[in-house]
Amino acid sequence: KNEVEQSPQNLTAQEGEFxxxxxxxxxxxxALHWLQQHPGGGxxxxxxxxxxxxKHGRLIATINIQEKHSSLHxxxxxxxxxxVYICAVPGGGADGLTFGKGTHLIIQP
Amino acid sequence: xxxxxxxxxxxxxxxxQSMTLQCAQDMNHEYMSWYRQDPxxxxxxxxxxxxxxxxxxxEVPNGYNVSRSTTEDFPLRLLSAAPSQTSVYFCASSRTLGxxxxxxxxxxxxxxxxxx
Numbered sequence: 001k002n003e004v005e006q007s008p009q010n011l012t013a014q015e016g017e018f019x020x021x022x023x024x025x026x027x028x029x030x031a032l033h034w035l036q037q038h039p040g041g042g043x044x045x046x047x048x049x050x051x052x053x054x055k056h057g058r059l060i061a062t063i064n065i066q067e068k069h070s071s072l073h074x075x076x077x078x079x080x081x082x083x084v085y086i087c088a089v090p091g092g093g094a095d096g097l098t099f100g101k102g103t104h105l106i107i108q109p
Numbered sequence: 110x111x112x113x114x115x116x117x118x119x120x121x122x123x124x125x126q127s128m129t130l131q132c133a134q135d136m137n138h139e140y141m142s143w144y145r146q147d148p149x150x151x152x153x154x155x156x157x158x159x160x161x162x163x164x165x166x167x168e169v170p171n172g173y174n175v176s177r178s179t180t181e182d183f184p185l186r187l188l189s190a191a192p193s194q195t196s197v198y199f200c201a202s203s204r205t206l207g208x209x210x211x212x213x214x215x216x217x218x219x220x221x222x223x224x225x
Contacts, residue, residue: 004151033214043199043216086151096142096167097214099151 002027002091006100014108019074021103023087032070033097034061035086043086046072077107111135115200115217122190122224130185130220132200140203140212141183145169145196146219152199158183190224197221 003026013019023032031050037043047054047061049070054061058077063070074081084102091098116131134141142157144167154167158177172194174186183202187194200217 031212035214035216041197041219041221043219045214045216048213088152096154096157097152099144099153101149101151 002029002089002098004087004089004098004100006085006087006103008103009101010104010106012106012108013077015078017077017107019077019081019105019107021072021085021087021105023070023072023100025068025087025089027089027091028065028068029089031090032063033088034070034072035088035099037084037086037102039083046085074105079107079109082106113200113202113215113217115198115220117220118218119221120223122187122222124191124224126190127186127188128190130187130198130200130222132183132185132217133181134183134200134202134215135181136202136204136215137180138202138204138215139180140205141177142167142201142203143173143175143183143185144199144201146199147196155185155198187222192224195222195224 005024007022031048034047036046049063058075060073084104086102087100088097113134139160143155144152146152153169155173156175158164161180164175198220201214203212203214205212
């Protein structure tokens with residue numbers, strides 16, 4: 001079973017700061033997912049990436065397949081970015097995912 | 110296009126009661142799954158289905174049953190609820206993007222279940 005570790009578990013930052021969330025996994029994969037869970041509970045897929053880097057607006061995700069590591073960056077952070085960010089990798093049967101415990105991010109104005 | 114829908118949003122059960130959590134998707138996805146989310150733990154896979162008539166167990170299947178009679182619906186049944194099943198339950202469906210590109214997952218809004 002793939003073990004997924006995220007760091008930090010909790011992060012509080014000021015508006016405008018550059019944010020980095022890290023994810024490492026134990027078994028080689030074909031693609032890695034970054035998800036966002038807002039305080040209301042809904043889960044949204046942010047990125048799925050298998051190599052290199054992807055960018056959506058102020059969010060950037062990178063992955064190093066050889067090192068089994070991925071990072072999620074947020075530039076010019078804003079209070080609306082406050083959420084739990086979850087890293088997930090394939091596992092658990094067919095299209096099932098194995099999830100990290102999440103990083104709880106709070107951006108203060 | 111409603112995406113993935115779940116009902117109910119909240120439910121309180123007494124120990125030993127049974128109930129069904131409903132999940133439906135209108136994206137014609139073959140793959141559907143149920144996860145539970147507990148404090149301090151990542152989401153864990155309960156059951157999944159790769160198509161109508163085909164289901165299989167995930168990481169934590171005990172106490173739950175599923176069936177998949179149509180592509181759209183994937184209900185989760187609790188046969189005899191226990192306090193350990195107090196959790197938030199998420200249904201998801203996924204779209205394959207090809208063997209090399211993986212798949213994209215869509216989540217329902219969740220059902221918050223309390224068993225007393």
